[in-house]
Amino acid sequence: MELAILKHNGEDTGRKVTLSDDIFGIKPNDHAIYLDVKQYLANQRQGTHKSKERAEIAGSTKKIKKQKGTGGARAGSIKSPVFRGGGRVFGPRPRDYSFKLNKKLKQLARKSAFSYKAIDNSVFILEDLTFDAPKTKSYIDLMASLSLSGKKTLLLMPDVNKNVVLSSRNVPKTKVMVVEDVNTYELLNADSLVLCEGSVSKLETLLSK
Incomplete structure (x- = not known):
């Protein structure tokens, strides 16, 4: 799958990136997705009810x-x-709701979620992003330039950028994560997936292990 790399103002850079079929082109496994999302939600429960x-x-x-x-x-x-x-x-008594899933199953679930995004044409590739200072308006303008204003958006970055995270924090329906922290639930919960250019290679390395 080949996608154009976009500038921060939404224009085409003229460059393209090829997304791996092993991640964005597999046949999605719904049961693996179900189990991974179930585990994620179970792990969020405090279990302190009494x-x-x-x-x-x-x-x-x-x-x-x-x-x-x-x-x-x-x-x-x-x-x-x-x-x-x-x-x-x-x-009710205090209890631990968490349970174990195999690493390969969780990996399959994430690949399935990425493939669903590719099927829906909801994947955007953005030039590597950095802000000089935390500013909410900068992030709002970025989403507007990509025509994603008001939509549930997940932005995946190759490394932690504090200014970008702080700029997005007060913008509703948006979430910024680094590639290592991405999970099936957040992928499916977002309407659109925005990948920074440097995230693509990191993602392939992470999910090919």
Whole structure:
């Protein structure tokens, strides 16, 4: 797959880059994508939820009323789950939701996500980007020049650039990541994928291991 490299003002540089078919041209594996996204979302969960069961409720252990003769159901403890303020039955407890996936499966999922972006013609190649100072307007103008204003956009950079990250932070529906940190969820969550020119070779090296 061959794409034109764009300038920061959206114009064509006259140069082209060839994207690897091993990353952008495979048949997407939906089940691998499902598992990788499921793991990503599970890992975001804190798992600190907790409710008190009847043994943990503070309250009297005195029998509420006599066993028989009241005309109502028998009751032995105010901490019973049937009473307001009583313990909860089988309530949530702290737990770890994370689970393991094989490295090759996660790699296949990312390649599948990249291939879906290529199928949808949602991949743009941009000249290597750097800002002299953090400025939100600079990033907004960049997105406007690429006709991506208001769209969910993921920008992949070869290396960390603090000024670019800070410039994009207050722009809604945009995210800036380095190639090493990209994941299947963020790829699929974005409508458009913008690759800096230097990211292409890094991406091929990363996903060919």
